[in-house]
Amino acid sequence: xxxxxxxxxxxxxxxxxxxxxxxxxxxxxxxxxxxxxxxxxxxxxxxxxxxxxxxxxxxxxxxxxxxxxxxxxxxxxxxxxxxxxxxxxxxxxxxxxxxxxxxxxxxxxxxxxxxxxxxxxxxxxxxxxxxxxxxxxxxxxxxxxxxxxxxxxxxxxxxxxxxxxxxxxxxxxxxxxxxxxxxxxxxxxxxxxxxxxxxxxxxxxxxxxxxxxxxxxxxxxxxxxxxxxxxxxxxxxxxxxxxxxxxxxxxxxxxxxxxxxxxxxxxxxxxxxxxxxxxxxxxxxxxxxxxxxxxxxxxxxxxxxxxxxxxxxxxxxxxxxxxxxxxxxxxxxxxxxxxxxxxxxxxxxxxxxxxxxxxxxxxxxxxxxxxxxxxxxxxxxxxxxxxxxxxxxxxxxxxxxxxxxxxxxxxxxxxxxxxxxxxxxxxxxxxxxxxxxxxxxxxxxxxxx
Amino acid sequence: xxxxxxxxxxxxxxxxxxxxxxxxxxxxxxxxxxxxxxxxxxxxxxxxxxxxxxxxxxxxxxxxxxxxxxxxxxxxxxxxxxxxxxxxxxxxxxxxxxxxxxx
Numbered sequence: 425x426x427x428x429x430x431x432x433x434x435x436x437x438x439x440x441x442x443x444x445x446x447x448x449x450x451x452x453x454x455x456x457x458x459x460x461x462x463x464x465x466x467x468x469x470x471x472x473x474x475x476x477x478x479x480x481x482x483x484x485x486x487x488x489x490x491x492x493x494x495x496x497x498x499x500x501x502x503x504x505x506x507x508x509x510x511x512x513x514x515x516x517x518x519x520x521x522x523x524x525x526x527x528x529x530x531x532x533x534x535x536x537x538x539x540x541x542x543x544x545x546x547x548x549x550x551x552x553x554x555x556x557x558x559x560x561x562x563x564x565x566x567x568x569x570x571x572x573x574x575x576x577x578x579x580x581x582x583x584x585x586x587x588x589x590x591x592x593x594x595x596x597x598x599x600x601x602x603x604x605x606x607x608x609x610x611x612x613x614x615x616x617x618x619x620x621x622x623x624x625x626x627x628x629x630x631x632x633x634x635x636x637x638x639x640x641x642x643x644x645x646x647x648x649x650x651x652x653x654x655x656x657x658x659x660x661x662x663x664x665x666x667x668x669x670x671x672x673x674x675x676x677x678x679x680x681x682x683x684x685x686x687x688x689x690x691x692x693x694x695x696x697x698x699x700x701x702x703x704x705x706x707x708x709x710x711x712x713x714x715x716x717x718x719x720x721x722x723x724x725x726x727x728x729x730x731x732x733x734x735x736x737x738x739x740x741x742x743x744x745x746x747x748x749x750x751x752x753x754x755x756x757x758x759x760x761x762x763x764x765x766x767x768x769x770x771x772x773x774x775x776x777x778x779x780x781x782x783x784x785x786x787x788x789x790x791x792x793x794x795x796x797x798x799x800x801x802x803x804x805x806x807x808x809x810x811x812x813x814x815x816x817x818x819x820x821x822x823x824x825x826x827x828x829x830x831x832x833x834x835x836x837x838x839x840x841x842x843x844x845x846x847x848x849x850x851x852x853x854x855x856x857x858x859x860x861x862x863x864x865x866x867x868x869x870x871x872x873x
Numbered sequence: 874x875x876x877x878x879x880x881x882x883x884x885x886x887x888x889x890x891x892x893x894x895x896x897x898x899x900x901x902x903x904x905x906x907x908x909x910x911x912x913x914x915x916x917x918x919x920x921x922x923x924x925x926x927x928x929x930x931x932x933x934x935x936x937x938x939x940x941x942x943x944x945x946x947x948x949x950x951x952x953x954x955x956x957x958x959x960x961x962x963x964x965x966x967x968x969x970x971x972x973x974x975x976x
Contacts, residue, residue, distance in 0.1 A: 463888075463950065463951060464950070464951045467951075553888065554888050554889055554948075554949055638883065638961075639883075641877075641881070644877065644881065645881060681881060681896065681898075684894070684896045684935050684936075684937055685881065685882075685883040685894055685896065686883075687894075687935070688883065688885075688892070688894035688896075688932075688937060688939050689883055689885045689894070690885035690886065690887055690892065691885070691892060691939065692887070692890070692892055692928075692930075692939075692941045693930060693941075694930055694932060694939060695930075707930075707932060708934065709932075709934070709935065710934060711935065723934075741951075741952060744954065780954060781954075782954045782955060784955075784956060786956065790955070790956045790957075791955075791956060791957050791962045791966075792922070792962070792963075792965075792966045793920065793921060793922055794920070794921075795918065795919065795920050795922065795966055795969075809956065811954045812954070813954060848951075848952070849951065850949075850951050850952045851949070851951040852888075853888065
């Protein structure tokens with residue numbers, strides 16, 4: 425049976441680049457997909473685009489493409505990525521320019537548009553699922569609204585012969601499902617196959633998280649070679665069955681354990697994994713180790729899509745100010761605790777108003793609060809962390825500044841202050857009818873300069 | 874005995890909800906997980922960290938449970954003031970659960 429080989433070149437926007445090059449060089453790949461958009465990434469990109477209309481795409485796009493494109497084109501590997509973020513068209517032109525600089529001519533770069541529904545939803549009475557605020561309530565604080573697109577635009581681009589496909593917001597698994605739909609001609613109501621292809625995409629989309637990244641726990645789960653972690657590739661056949669593997673000689677491991685952890689990663693009800701094109705069902709998935717670093721998966725299913733698309737809404741959400749300082753040695757925790765008490769009193773004295781505060785001792789209670797069995801043991805080092813949510817940048821700055829005064833005015837032996845103040849972009853979500861989104865594809869040719 | 878002795882876990886985030894998989898190393902231990910690690914116990918173990926409900930999904934063929942902890946991310950990764958806004962470290966808190974003597 426014919427098999428398509430798809431590699432995962434990135435699992436997030438800041439991911440390592442060498443593993444993608446290795447995959448393009450010797451993975452015998454048909455496709456290399458780069459998933460680079462987290463929930464907030466696109467909202468931040470929208471802000472960049474507001475400041476500079478030519479910006480707003482992934483900050484590593486140029487570096488990634490300079491390094492990967494020559495190898496990929498030489499080996500006939502097509503690239504699919506959501507690195508277009510808030511400005512896929514500008515990203516497409518940038519890639520075309522890079523191809524030109526590299527002397528790569530005659531390639532087609534396709535840009536998928538239509539995910540940006542900011543203007544269509546501005547002032548809408550749709551309410552954010554997380555806070556209940558409506559988009560009308562957000563008013564001018566609204567920064568972005570991007571719908572998670574399914575495969576249709578990418579499939580159209582591939583049918584047009586694109587060598588590189590650039591999208592904005594698309595469902596992560598769609599970057600992998602689309603080439604399967606294109607290559608195998610799966611019908612868009614073949615729920616079983618769409619469900620299986622979604623499984624393949626879901627397993628691959630976080631790249632190193634299925635090859636031993638986000639996994640090692642020395643003594644319980646040992647993984648060799650994480651500094652040279654190999655990214656995964658999937659071999660998917662016409663029935664949708666997938667084998668996950670990685671290149672020989674790379675670090676990491678593909679095992680039943682890594683695959684099980686990734687199968688359930690960011691999944692709620694495994695029977696209903698909601699996607700734009702299908703509701704995938706992972707509940708009956710079976711796994712078999714079929715060789716070193718090879719796991720075969722079958723048994724995914726699918727059912728009819730909901731007809732709704734999830735939209736990520738970015739909005740200006742006030743400011744966050746933070747200050748940290750460390751204490752060590754005998755009595756470190758008590759001095760850290762004293763520092764927190766002083767800081768709390770100081771915030772009241774100088775009148776910093778914040779709608780929410782955190783007073784943490786890193787090393788004691790910052791991650792798990794008072795839970796955790798080791799919470800009562802005496803640490804040798806603690807780090808005081810004071811954070812507040814404010815309405816103004818000035819107030820946010822005053823938080824870190826006040827923590828800094830603990831150098832000369834706080835407990836003994838406080839060192840290593842760091843402070844920050846930033847505007848926060850919150851992200852919420854709404855659902856819209858699929859019919860509200862019109863996907864279009866634009867093709868750019870690369871010319872050798 | 875801590876859960877960490879017989880199971881591994883991974884945390885993921887969506888909005889203000891954390892999901893934590895709990896996977897038996899040996900298929901034989903799945904029944905014990907299913908018996909002992911109830912949603913109520915997980916909710917109690919996480920204390921103030923989880924403000925909403927804990928729902929459990931069962932995947933016996935994989936020897937795995939999937940816990941969905943609503944309101945566990947202090948407002949969600951894009952709003953939270955907590956150090957680990959994604960709640961990545963919450964999997965380790967689940968594995969810290971004491972489930973008594975080995976069978």
